[in-house]
Amino acid sequence: MKTLVKLTAVSFALLLVAAGCAAQGSPRWTFEPLPSRAPGAASPGTATPTPPLAEPSGAILGRLEFHAFDLGFTPASMTVDQPGRYEVVLVNDGAIAHDITFAGGTPIVANGGETATGEVVVPAGGLVFECTVPGHAAAGMTGMVTVSGSAVASPSPSANPDDHGGPAPSTSVEADPNAPPVVRMDPTAPALREGETHDIELVITEREMTVAPGFVQRVWTFGDTVPGPVIRVKVGDLVRIRLLNPATNELPHSIDFHASMVAWNDEMRSINPGEELIYEFIASYAGVWMYHCGTSPALHHIANGMYGMIIVEPREGLAPVDHEFALVQSEWYLGPQGQPADLAKAMVGAPSPDYVVFNGAANQYLDGPIEVPTGETVRVFVLNAGPSIDSSFHIVGTIFDEVIKEGVALVRGNEGNWGAQAVDLSPAQGAIVEFTFAEDGLYPIVTHAFNFVGRGALGLFKAGDGDPAE
Numbered sequence: 416m417k418t419l420v421k422l423t424a425v426s427f428a429l430l431l432v433a434a435g436c437a438a439q440g441s442p443r444w445t446f447e448p449l450p451s452r453a454p455g456a457a458s459p460g461t462a463t464p465t466p467p468l469a470e471p472s473g474a475i476l477g478r479l480e481f482h483a484f485d486l487g488f489t490p491a492s493m494t495v496d497q498p499g500r501y502e503v504v505l506v507n508d509g510a511i512a513h514d515i516t517f518a519g520g521t522p523i524v525a526n527g528g529e530t531a532t533g534e535v536v537v538p539a540g541g542l543v544f545e546c547t548v549p550g551h552a553a554a555g556m557t558g559m560v561t562v563s564g565s566a567v568a569s570p571s572p573s574a575n576p577d578d579h580g581g582p583a584p585s586t587s588v589e590a591d592p593n594a595p596p597v598v599r600m601d602p603t604a605p606a607l608r609e610g611e612t613h614d615i616e617l618v619i620t621e622r623e624m625t626v627a628p629g630f631v632q633r634v635w636t637f638g639d640t641v642p643g644p645v646i647r648v649k650v651g652d653l654v655r656i657r658l659l660n661p662a663t664n665e666l667p668h669s670i671d672f673h674a675s676m677v678a679w680n681d682e683m684r685s686i687n688p689g690e691e692l693i694y695e696f697i698a699s700y701a702g703v704w705m706y707h708c709g710t711s712p713a714l715h716h717i718a719n720g721m722y723g724m725i726i727v728e729p730r731e732g733l734a735p736v737d738h739e740f741a742l743v744q745s746e747w748y749l750g751p752q753g754q755p756a757d758l759a760k761a762m763v764g765a766p767s768p769d770y771v772v773f774n775g776a777a778n779q780y781l782d783g784p785i786e787v788p789t790g791e792t793v794r795v796f797v798l799n800a801g802p803s804i805d806s807s808f809h810i811v812g813t814i815f816d817e818v819i820k821e822g823v824a825l826v827r828g829n830e831g832n833w834g835a836q837a838v839d840l841s842p843a844q845g846a847i848v849e850f851t852f853a854e855d856g857l858y859p860i861v862t863h864a865f866n867f868v869g870r871g872a873l874g875l876f877k878a879g880d881g882d883p884a885e
Contacts, residue, residue: 473499473500474499474500475500475501475502475534476495476496476497476499476500476501477495477496477501477502478501478502478503478504479493479495479501479502479503479504479535479560480503480504480506481493481503481504481505481506481515481558482506482507482508483505483506483507483508483509483513483515483525483546483556484508484509485509485510485511485513486509486546486551486554486555486556486869487555487556487869488515488544488546488556488557488558490558491557491558491559492558492559492560492561492590492592492628492629493558493559493560493561494560494561494562494563494592495537495560495561495562495563496562496563497562497563498536498537498538498539498562499536499537500534500535500536500537501534501535501536501537502532502533502534503515503523503532503533503534503535504530504531504532505523505524505525505530505531505532505533506525506530507525507526507527507528507529507530507531508528509527510527510528511527511548512524512525512526512527512548513525513546513548513551513556514546514547514548515544515545515546516544516545516546516547517535517542517543517544517560518542518543518544522547535560537560537562538562539562540562541559541560541561541562542559542560543557543558543559543560544557544558544559544560545557545558554869555869561592588630588749588750588751588752588769589752590628590629590630591629591630591631591752592629594625594628594629594630594631594752595625595631596625596628597625597626597627597628597776597777597778597779597782598624598625598776599776599779599780599782599783600640600774600775600776600779602740602741602742602773602774602780602785603739603740603741604645604647604726604739604740604741604794604796605644605645605646605647605741606647607647607648607649607728607732608646608647608648608652610652611651611652611653612652612653612655613646613648613652613653613654613655614655614657615646615654615655615656615657616656616657616659617637617638617643617644617656617657617658617659617670618637618638618639618659618661619635619636619637619658619659619660619661619664619668619721620635620636620638620639620661620664621633621634621635621636621664621665621666622634622636622639623753624636624641624720624775624776625776626641626747626749626770626772626775626776626777627747627769627770627772627776627777627778627871628777628778630747630749630752630769630770631752631753632719632720632747632749632750632753632754632755632756633750633753633754633755634719634720634755634756635666635668635708635716635719635720635721635755636720636721637670637706637708637721637722637723638723640775641720641722641775641776642720642722642723642724642743642745642774642775642800643706643721643722643723643724644723645723645724645725645726645741645796646706646723646724646725646726647725647726647728648698648725648726648727648728649698649701649727649728649729649730649732650698650699650700650701650727650728650729650730651697651698651699651730652697652698652727653695653696653697653698654672654674654675654695654696654697654698654725655693655694655695656670656672656693656694656695657691657692657693658670658686658691658692658693658694659691660686660687660688660689660690660691661688661689662688662689663688664688665688666688666710667685667686667687667688667710668685668686668708668710668716668721669683669684669685669686669708669709669710670683670694670706670707670708670709671683671706671707671708671709672694672696672704672706672725673704673705673706673725673843674696674698674700674702674704674706674725674727675694675696675698676696676697676699677694677695677696679709682694682695682696683709685709685710685711698725698727700727700822701727701728701729701822702726702727702819702821702822702845703724703726703796703797703798703845703846703847704724704725704726704727704798704845705722705723705724705725705798705800705843705845706722706723706724706725707721707722707723707800708721708722712758714758714761714762714802714803715755715756715758715761717745717800717801717802718746718747718748718756718758718761718802719755719756720756720775722743722745722800723743723800724741724743724796724798724845726741726796733794733847736792736793736794736849737787737788737791737792737793738787738791738792738793738794739793739794739795739796740785740793740794740795740796741774741795741796741798742773742774742795742796742797742798742808742860742874743773743774743775743797743798743799743800744771744772744773744797744798744799744800744806744808744840744862744872745771745772745775745799745800745801745802746761746766746768746770746771746772746801746802746803746804747768747769747770747771747772747777747871748760748761748766748768748769749769749770761802761803766803766804768803768804768867768870769870770870770871771804771862771867771870771871771872772871772872773860773872773874776871777870777871778871778873778874779874780860780874780875781873781874781875784857784874784875784876784877784881785860785874785875785876785877786876786877787852787876787877787878788878788879789852789853789854789855789878789879790851790852790853791851792849792850792851793849793850793851793852793876794847794848794849795847795848795849796845796846796847797838797840797845797846797847797848798840798844798845799840799841799842799843799844799845800842800843801841801842801843802842803842804842804864804867805839805840805841805842805864806838806839806840806841806862806864807837807838807839807840807862807863807864808837808838808839808840808846808848808862808863809836809837809838809860809861809862809863810850810858810859810860810861810876811858811859811860811861812852812856812858812859813850813851813852813853813858814834814835814836814850815834815835815836815838815848815849815850816834816849816850816851817847817848817849817850818835818838818846818847818848818849819846819847820838820840820844820845820846820847821844821845821846827849835848837863852876852878852879854878854879854883855878855879855880855881855882855883855885856878856879856881856882856883857875857876857877857878857881858875858876858877858878859873859874859875860873860874860875860876861873861874
């Protein structure tokens with residue numbers, strides 16, 4: 416019989432960070448559920464908030480509704496037309512208690528599955544807010560309310576900018592509430608290219624792209640996308656790439672296919688704006704391979720979007736499955752709005768990226784889950800493009816029954832029926848994982864290095880209708 420407690424998959428994925436694994440026997444809370452309390456009361460176990468900036472007075476101008484999950488707010492940012500008094504509604508969709516506490520000390524508390532209301536006065540400069548349950552703000556439960564036409568509020572002063580458990584750390588880069596939305600990349604893997612000789616044109620572009628809500632970078636791309644287009648061939652095929660660097664670009668660029676065996680100082684040479692080259696190779700080895708720009712500093716060109724995946728199947732091909740997807744993990748080291756990624760950030764010996772993402776943009780498959788039928792076979796081609804952070808690719812709620820990582824295979828139906836829970840990939844390593852979803856529901860896609868899940872490395876598979884109770 417299925418439990419009647421309904422969790423969102425986002426709640427489940429992030430609860431792994433907060434709760435860990437309970438011992439056998441009675442379940443234990445990492446943080447005890449908060450008792451019901453009236454708005455304005457202090458959170459148990461937390462410092463008493465400072466007095467409100469202004470007592471709620473005057474006419475209520477509108478209603479601000481926030482949904483809390485474990486561990487985040489939706490929306491995390493909101494804009495109102497004018498300063499003044501607003502009703503606040505907190506809907507707790509999570510399993511554990513949360514509050515929403517505005518700068519100046521207006522706490523509104525709701526246990527899991529409950530709704531609470533209160534009021535807040537939004538000044539002309541806006542307000543930041545957070546959940547004051549210990550550890551929740553650091554894990555991502557922060558946000559802001561801004562007034563139309565005013566500057567964006569600063570991040571929560573209590574959030575630790577060096578804590579990897581939260582969202583993007585506070586930097587000199589401020590979120591732009593008017594930034595274009597993230598454009599979701601279709602994760603469907605392309606079909607195997609027909610024939611044995613493949614002439615492919617890749618045009619390098621330098622353009623602006625929203626890499627996370629509120630953050631626009633001037634990226635460098637292959638084929639006008641980050642990551643570049645997935646190329647799929649088989650062992651023995653001839654691949655001929657025509658690389659064009661348009662005269663309208665500002666920088667020299669190059670390309671390096673890890674699936675090739677060619678001299679670095681020949682086909683991998685840099686070409687200036689207005690130039691082109693032909694990069695030709697025989698795909699001699701099967702695998703999920705990286706390609707990237709190698710122009711100095713290669714770290715900057717990769718960190719700014721110049722990477723992609725090439726799949727080389729065995730000569731006899733791969734066994735058919737019902738669904739195939741391609742996911743590339745990578746990092747963003749934010750530069751100023753509308754400018755390239757910050758090379759100085761990327762060069763730090765202990766890298767601390769602002770965002771770790773799948774297919775170029777933060778949380779795009781959280782907002783737009785990847786849908787598959789329940790019980791059908793799924794294959795995912797995975798690449799860690801880096802440039803610097805390891806990946807532990809994991810899908811919550813299922814087991815990989817077939818894995819090929821860098822040529823080493825775990826075969827379905829092996830003696831002993833061994834499976835895999837995660838695939839560890841250093842930068843520039845690739846893998847193929849296969850699995851099925853046993854029941855309808857939502858299945859988080861993460862790197863099991865959970866300090867980066869709150870920084871964008873989180874998506875969802877939606878199996879069936881997404882509801883395990885039906």
